Amino acid sequence: MSCETFLSSMDAAELTADGLAHIRTCASCLSASVAANPDNLFRSLGGEELSPDGGVDAFVADVVQQVHIRRTEVSMEPSRRHVPLVYRWSLAAAVSAAVLSGFLQFGVAPVEPTGARSSTPMASQSPLATRPVIESYQSGEATIVELPSDPSSDIQVVMVFDETLPVDL
Amino acid sequence: MNKTLLPLLTLLLLLGGSPILADDAPAGSNLSVKTFQFKHKEASRAATAIKSLISAEGSISIQPSSNTLVVSDHIENLKNVAALLLKFDAPSRSFKLSIRLVAASRVDQGAAKIPDELKPISQKLSGLLRFNSFESVGEISAEGAEGDAVVCDLQGGFHADFLFGEYDVESDSIRVSDLQLSRLQPTGEQSGELVKLLKTSLNLKVGQMVIMSVSRDPQSQKALMVVFVARKNS
Numbered sequence: 001m002s003c004e005t006f007l008s009s010m011d012a013a014e015l016t017a018d019g020l021a022h023i024r025t026c027a028s029c030l031s032a033s034v035a036a037n038p039d040n041l042f043r044s045l046g047g048e049e050l051s052p053d054g055g056v057d058a059f060v061a062d063v064v065q066q067v068h069i070r071r072t073e074v075s076m077e078p079s080r081r082h083v084p085l086v087y088r089w090s091l092a093a094a095v096s097a098a099v100l101s102g103f104l105q106f107g108v109a110p111v112e113p114t115g116a117r118s119s120t121p122m123a124s125q126s127p128l129a130t131r132p133v134i135e136s137y138q139s140g141e142a143t144i145v146e147l148p149s150d151p152s153s154d155i156q157v158v159m160v161f162d163e164t165l166p167v168d169l
Numbered sequence: 170m171n172k173t174l175l176p177l178l179t180l181l182l183l184l185g186g187s188p189i190l191a192d193d194a195p196a197g198s199n200l201s202v203k204t205f206q207f208k209h210k211e212a213s214r215a216a217t218a219i220k221s222l223i224s225a226e227g228s229i230s231i232q233p234s235s236n237t238l239v240v241s242d243h244i245e246n247l248k249n250v251a252a253l254l255l256k257f258d259a260p261s262r263s264f265k266l267s268i269r270l271v272a273a274s275r276v277d278q279g280a281a282k283i284p285d286e287l288k289p290i291s292q293k294l295s296g297l298l299r300f301n302s303f304e305s306v307g308e309i310s311a312e313g314a315e316g317d318a319v320v321c322d323l324q325g326g327f328h329a330d331f332l333f334g335e336y337d338v339e340s341d342s343i344r345v346s347d348l349q350l351s352r353l354q355p356t357g358e359q360s361g362e363l364v365k366l367l368k369t370s371l372n373l374k375v376g377q378m379v380i381m382s383v384s385r386d387p388q389s390q391k392a393l394m395v396v397f398v399a400r401k402n403s
Contacts, residue, residue, distance in 0.1 A: 065232075065234060065235040068232065068234070068235070069204055069232055069235060069237055069239065072230050072232065072239045073202045073204060073239055076202050076228060076230060076239060076241040077200075077202050077241070131337065131340050131342055131372040132372065133371055133372055133373070133379055133381075134369055134370075134371055134381070135344070135369075135370040135371060135372055136369060136370045137367070137368075137369045138367060138368040138369065147297060153377070154376070154377055154378060155293045155377065155378045155379075155380065156374070156377055156378070156379045156380070157294065157297055157298070157379075157380045157382065158379065158380070158381045158382070159298075159381075159382045159384075159387075160367075160381060160382065160383045160384070161384060161385065161386050161387055161389075162367070162383065162384075162385065163385050163386060165366065165367070165383065165384070165385050166364065166366065167385070169366070169383070169384065169385065169391060169392070169393050
């Protein structure tokens with residue numbers, strides 16, 4: 001392709017394969033092409049198409065997943081309460097007025113500091129219960145007796161009394 | 170009066186004069202959020218496992234698409250949760266389960282018989298149960314990993330099927346889910362058909378012999394004993 005042909009048929013949006021080959025060898029046509037569309041500079045560089053490991057769909061799914069997780073994390077974070085300064089002062093004044101009027105009206109006895117201390121509420125840490133040997137049984141009518149045994153014992157006996165069992169068991 | 174005004178001024182300062190402090194330490198700021206993603210186990214099962222560790226202020230969110238748990242709680246509780254989930258998300262382990270069926274009965278002392286292979290069991294049961302005669306009915310040994318289904322035929326027309334459930338690290342036990350024991354009916358209208366005897370789910374401590382004595386009532390002269398021993402496959 002000649003420079004005249006390229007320049008006459010140059011389209012800012014579209015770059016044909018022949019045109020692309022031409023601007024890779026002709027500096028002046030490259031300049032003209034880039035002036036028309038700056039993306040043509042990168043197109044002229046060539047190189048293989050880049051795709052993430054596992055494909056674009058897997059990459060997008062992963063990103064969406066991470067966004068979803070992050071959104072959940074944010075929604076579960078404790079909310080921050082921004083109370084404007086004027087409301088703080090109003091509240092403080094109201095509470096102070098109430099307390100002051102109470103003091104003036106009834107007087108106040110000195111309050112001894114209590115020994116209370118803040119503590120983090122923890123989930124109850126009960127010792128891990130041993131799981132029952134029989135977790136479920138078909139018949140709700142049956143009586144299940146788990147004979148007590150030492151946890152370190154090598155034998156555990158469980159008796160099941162079930163009247164729905166065949167007679168010739 | 171000065172003593173009265175001092176706490177008032179302090180209160181005033183605390184409520185009105187400390188917006189910066191309050192913003193830095195928001196209400197409930199000692200709650201943290203942590204995300205756990207699982208490779209080997211389902212997040213929904215993990216949620217069940219950690220439920221007892223979560224405080225009243227804490228919460229759990231399950232993300233099935235990414236097999237993830239998002240847990241919000243106090244830092245101390247989150248540490249316990251993390252330690253438990255680390256053990257929980259272990260690759261599936263393989264187990265060997267032996268099931269032996271023994272017909273037990275109460276007979277006159279002279280008629281009592283105990284085969285040599287059942288003597289260890291009968292010795293363990295002496296004083297615990299009323300039976301004095303034992304007969305081996307069938308035996309099977311099955312291997313599988315957590316989540317595997319097992320179907321097996323035992324001697325004497327017995328048939329067993331079950332699922333190897335999850336291994337519990339804390340109690341060192343394996344769950345045997347939906348164990349169904351059936352028997353081929355030898356005679357009668359249902360001859361040749363499998364008749365269901367029992368269906369149950371069990372937690373078997375690894376290495377421990379579990380004897381399940383099944384009878385119609387406590388006065389029964391006969392019982393079917395199902396003897397389980399679960400072991401880890403090396």
